[in-house]
Amino acid sequence: MTRVEQLIITLLDDQDKDYITLNSLKKQTQIKNILKLTPKMTNTDIKKKLLPHVENDIRIENGYKGLYVARNINDTELIINRLRKKPDSLGNLKKNFPVQAKKLVKIVSQMVMSGKLCVEFTRNGIINLSSNDNVPKIENQTLQDTAEIKPLSDYQKMKAAYDHVGSGRSFVRIHAMRDYLNWPRERFDQTLEQLTKKLIIQLHFGDPSILTEKQLTDSYVDDEGQVCITITWRDV
Numbered sequence: 039m040t041r042v043e044q045l046i047i048t049l050l051d052d053q054d055k056d057y058i059t060l061n062s063l064k065k066q067t068q069i070k071n072i073l074k075l076t077p078k079m080t081n082t083d084i085k086k087k088l089l090p091h092v093e094n095d096i097r098i099e100n101g102y103k104g105l106y107v108a109r110n111i112n113d114t115e116l117i118i119n120r121l122r123k124k125p126d127s128l129g130n131l132k133k134n135f136p137v138q139a140k141k142l143v144k145i146v147s148q149m150v151m152s153g154k155l156c157v158e159f160t161r162n163g164i165i166n167l168s169s170n171d172n173v174p175k176i177e178n179q180t181l182q183d184t185a186e187i188k189p190l191s192d193y194q195k196m197k198a199a200y201d202h203v204g205s206g207r208s209f210v211r212i213h214a215m216r217d218y219l220n221w222p223r224e225r226f227d228q229t230l231e232q233l234t235k236k237l238i239i240q241l242h243f244g245d246p247s248i249l250t251e252k253q254l255t256d257s258y259v260d261d262e263g264q265v266c267i268t269i270t271w272r273d274v
Contacts, residue, residue: 227258
């Protein structure tokens with residue numbers, strides 16, 4: 039470990055963080071002196087100064103607020119460590135994380151699908167994420183309570199499918215999500231209808247002629263017989 043890495047790790051430990059913006063290093067006297075940083079230096083300048091001192095314990099990443107210096111652990115651990123301290127919305131996580139938004143959404147979707155993260159939908163449509171080990175165990179809850187929780191799990195999985203299939207796009211094809219989830223038709227349609235009634239998603243009509251016969255079958259037909267081709271998640 040280089041001297042600069044030692045100083046950065048100590049700084050992260052003291053602040054109980056796994057990452058900070060690269061620009062914050064300007065304020066650290068010892069690091070500033072070793073790297074010979076000046077107030078006018080850009081993040082790119084600081085990165086060039088820092089790279090020769092990076093070996094094993096830190097890495098430099100690009101996120102919403104520019105360049106970050108982070109502990110050299112995988113992104114999944116960074117997300118879990120962040121959400122263990124305080125559950126937060128996906129929107130806030132995007133704005134304060136050393137990973138580009140598109141990549142972050144993909145990682146979060148995979149973590150939700152695998153059960154590492156839990157999703158809660160608030161009344162105003164905000165998605166709150168939390169580490170799975172923050173969620174109370176339900177062994178002692180009644181069967182009725184468990185039944186109420188079960189649909190939420192399907193909401194989580196559908197949101198994860200939306201993020202994965204859409205890859206950052208707002209309008210996502212229903213047939214692609216149905217294919218990705220591979221649920222029984224009744225389960226998929228019921229979840230879609232529940233999310234629509236709760237105003238969490240919005241269904242959009244389209245021209246059926248642009249779809250293949252299978253894609254048309256795997257889309258969704260509403261009560262009035264209109265073909266819904268795409269959905270948007272209202273928090274996006």
